[in-house]
Amino acid sequence: MENSSSKIHLSWYIFLAILFLVALYQLAYLTPNRTDIASIWTFLALAFIAYFSILKRFNDSNHQKLNLGLAIISRLLLLFSFPLLSDDIYRFIWDGSLILHGINPFSFTPQELMLEKLDWLDPLLFQKMNSPAYYSVYPPINQLAFLLSAIPGKGNLLASVIILRIFILAFDIGNIFILKKLLRFFKKDERLVFIYALNPLVIIEFTGNLHFEAVMIFFTLLSVWLLHTNKWILASLALTLAISAKLLPIIFLPLFIHHIGWKKTFYAGLFIGFTTLILFLPFIHNLELAANFLQSIQLYYGKFxxxxxxxxxxxxxxxxxxxxxxxxxxxxxxxxxxxxxxxxxxxxxxxxxxxxxxxxxxxxxxxxxxxxxxxxxxxxxxxxxxxxxxxxxxxxxxxxxxxxxxxxxxxxxxxxxxxxxxxxxxxxxxxxxxxxxxxxx
Incomplete structure (x- = not known):
């Protein structure tokens, strides 16, 4: 009787896991475009139903390895898909192409460069991007990833996407493991990691749509870990890298005061400011480039x-x-x-x-x-x-x-x-x- 109950239990888990993966697959590969809102909502709903069901019924010690495997497989499932819900990818590869050909993405807007009729520029990227009149707004870590994604060259869009996805996927899987490490450190239940690891929106937006918040989260979590292990200089370096993926984490610095005091936080601020400057210097090394960068940020927050x-x-x-x-x-x-x-x-x-x-x-x-x-x-x-x-x-x-x-x-x-x-x-x-x-x- 107990064996029969275990089989039913396992069968129900397998059903939910398949439902979860099928819903993600449908969103990643079979939904034609983001105007098909009925499909998007339907399969997101199914994925969330599976997510909450697994958290409620199968997030126990017997299923931790299965849940971890499902979290990783669901991300790998999206490896060869094309971003569905965001058109940022076109600007990512555009910026990378410029760097690959020795042009600073903060020096020219895409509109300006298209007038030059450079044969290596991909008109498709220009036609699809959402802000061709603006200078780039992406920090150095992003630009490094963009450079790698541009290596396949013009006309190899999916190959560029896969390179960028591997980059982000590595950080997002890293997020899962550093979350587990922090949960152990704070003496919390490690099973709580699956709140993040199996969340369908996390998987779709990071692995699927290639948003660099996954990188920012990794370095922010790393900074928290290092700060709590009394390595405030390394924690400052990790926060610098978070800022270099997304500018927002600069607001976290004052929180250091509660852990290391005013004096060390002041030195951490100097260190973060200096290292951030060093990382930005290859791209922004004069007032004109800085003005271009700030102009795009102001337009983004003042217009959109x-x-x-x-x-x-x-x-x-x-x-x-x-x-x-x-x-x-x-x-x-x-x-x-x-x-x-x-x-x-x-x-x-x-x-x-x-x-x-x-x-x-x-x-x-x-x-x-x-x-x-x-x-x-x-x-x-x-x-x-x-x-x-x-x-x-x-x-x-x-x-x-x-x-x-x-x-x-x-x-x-x-x-x-x-x-x-x-x-x-x-x-x-x-x-x-x-x-x-x-x-x-």
């Missing part, structure tokens, strides 16, 4: 909008009062809210993990641009904390893919309010009522 929460509220108020989108004003208000939130977090946070989590939540809460992959670092830090709203958000934020259903893209505000309304209700439930958690996740 996607899936913002508080931003959308201020925008609606602006339309009612001013009869136009006051993004120039709302961006300043949101920046003020963000800085106040940061200051409160620096003062109130009990440890660096909690501090990083809330800094990033505040950053996304007041951001005008909140792409799905922006919030995934919250999922990475969730295993260490008592809150689970980031997992719920990783499901709800998939509603934002509806924006891609038409070209040019158009947001459906009703779905934005549903996303943040449900998230707010769940956060209220978690933060106010603080339910006793019995499940491993």
């Amino acid at each position: 909008e996607f899936n913002g929460s508080v931003y959308q509220l201020l925008k609606e108020v602006g339309w009612k009062i001013l009869h136009y989108n006051p993004i120039a004003y709302t961006s300043k208000i949101l920046l003020a809210f963000t800085l106040i939130g940061f200051l409160i977090t620096y003062i109130k946070s009990k440890n660096i993990i909690e501090g990083i989590f809330w800094l990033l939540f505040i950053y996304t809460l007041f951001g005008a641009i909140v792409h799905p992959w922006y919030m995934l670092i919250l999922v990475a830090f969730t295993p260490f904390l008592k809150w689970r709203f980031a997992i719920v958000w990783s499901v709800l934020i998939c509603l934002s893919y509806f924006t891609y259903r038409v070209i040019p893209y158009q947001e459906e505000m009703f779905l934005v309010w549903i996303e943040y309304g449900l998230l707010g209700l769940f956060m209220f439930y978690e933060l106010v009522f603080k339910p006793r958690r019995r499940e491993i996740y």
Whole structure:
């Protein structure tokens, strides 16, 4: 009887694992494009159903190896796919091609270079990229990966994608193992790693769509680990590398004060500033290049909008009062809210993990641009904390893919309010009522 029960148990796990892999395969290989929102939502829903079922019923000591294998296999499954939900890949390879041919990607916009009619430039990349009038905004580690991806040359797009995917895949698998290491260090249940490792959005956006937040998460986690093992200089170097993958981690530095004090944090800041400068120097070594870089960042944050929460509220108020989108004003208000939130977090946070989590939540809460992959670092830090709203958000934020259903893209505000309304209700439930958690996740 017990043997029969074990077989049923294993069969149910196999069914969920197959459902998980089939859903990811459908999204990666068989969904024609990102305008097919019905397919995207359907197979993401199936993947999340399998994910939550595995966490609830099969995240025990008997299934740890199976779950780890599933996490790695699901990523490898996407190796030969083409990014479905993001067109950033075209700019990635474009920048890499420029470096490969001795041109600084911060020196010219794609529009300017196309006028030169260089035979090695791929017109397809130019036609597909989303910001041809802007200089590059990508830091040095990204540019190194872009260079590697450009080696196959013009007309070998899938080969370039595979090279870039191997680069990001290595870091994302590294995230799983460093999370396990940190969970052991903090004497938490290692099974909590599968909150991140099996999350379908993590797999789709990092391995599938090739976003460098996976690299940023790796070096941020590494910095946390080194800081807690009394290696603050190496922790500073790891934070430098996180900044060199995504500028955002610079906001984590003040959290060092709680661990190493003001004096060492000051020296860490000098070290991080110097090493970051060294890493940027091959690309930005004069005022003109720095101005080009800053111009693109300012345009990005001052012009674009996607899936913002508080931003959308201020925008609606602006339309009612001013009869136009006051993004120039709302961006300043949101920046003020963000800085106040940061200051409160620096003062109130009990440890660096909690501090990083809330800094990033505040950053996304007041951001005008909140792409799905922006919030995934919250999922990475969730295993260490008592809150689970980031997992719920990783499901709800998939509603934002509806924006891609038409070209040019158009947001459906009703779905934005549903996303943040449900998230707010769940956060209220978690933060106010603080339910006793019995499940491993």
